[in-house]
Amino acid sequence: MKGFHGYADMVALGKPSVVAQQIAAILKRTTIVQRDLDYTFYPHFHPYVGRLVDELVERSVKGLQASDTATPVWQESLLTTQKYAPTSMVKTPYPVKDLDFSISGGYSVYNWELFYHVPLTIAIHLSRAGRFAEAQRWFHYVFDPTDDGPGETPQRFWKVKPFQTAEV
Structure with missing residues (x-):
């Protein structure tokens, strides 16, 4: 057939x-x-743009660059029971507003640029131009081995959040 x-x-x-x-x-x-279904939520926006701009305006570049390691840590829950009341189908941990540097973060590339790549690029440019004092100031936004403040060594020398918590 x-x-x-x-x-x-x-x-x-x-x-x-x-x-x-x-x-x-x-x-x-x-x-x-x-089937058992569960959901994981990820934020795809930068929750602290306004606060970062305020830091830049009120405390200059130094204040902005220090804001990723500021204490207390900027972190707020996004799925509060008053707004959303997530059920057991929503996986924990719930998403939070924070300065995210993770690989999967929706705005983590922006944070890497702002707190690591931009200061390092400016420092390298100033160093090549022979403006060493200014270059050192920008290098110290990333790594400052002269910091004698409280905290463990070498974590306190790093001024970028992910480097402070990285296992050495």
Whole structure:
């Protein structure tokens, strides 16, 4: 029996074909599949743009560059029970507003640029131009080995949040 594009015809000359009978038998069976669903939420916005601009305006570049390691840590929950009341289908930990530097963060590339790449690029440019005092100030926004403040060594020397918590 010939079919169209390799498929057997369902009915040949008024009689159901063998394939049609097999398909009918399969369709009469019912299968119930149970699945457990859960959801993970990720923020895809930068929650602290306004605060970072305020830091820049009020405390200059030094204040802005210090804001990623500021104490207390800027972190607020996004899925509060007053607003959303997440059920058990929402996986924990719930998303939080923070200065995210993770690989999967929706705005973490921006934070890396702001707190690491921009100061380092400016410092390298100033150093190449022979403006060493200014370059050192910009290098110290990333790493300051002269910091004698409180905190553990070498973590306190790093001025970029992910480097302070990285395992050495």
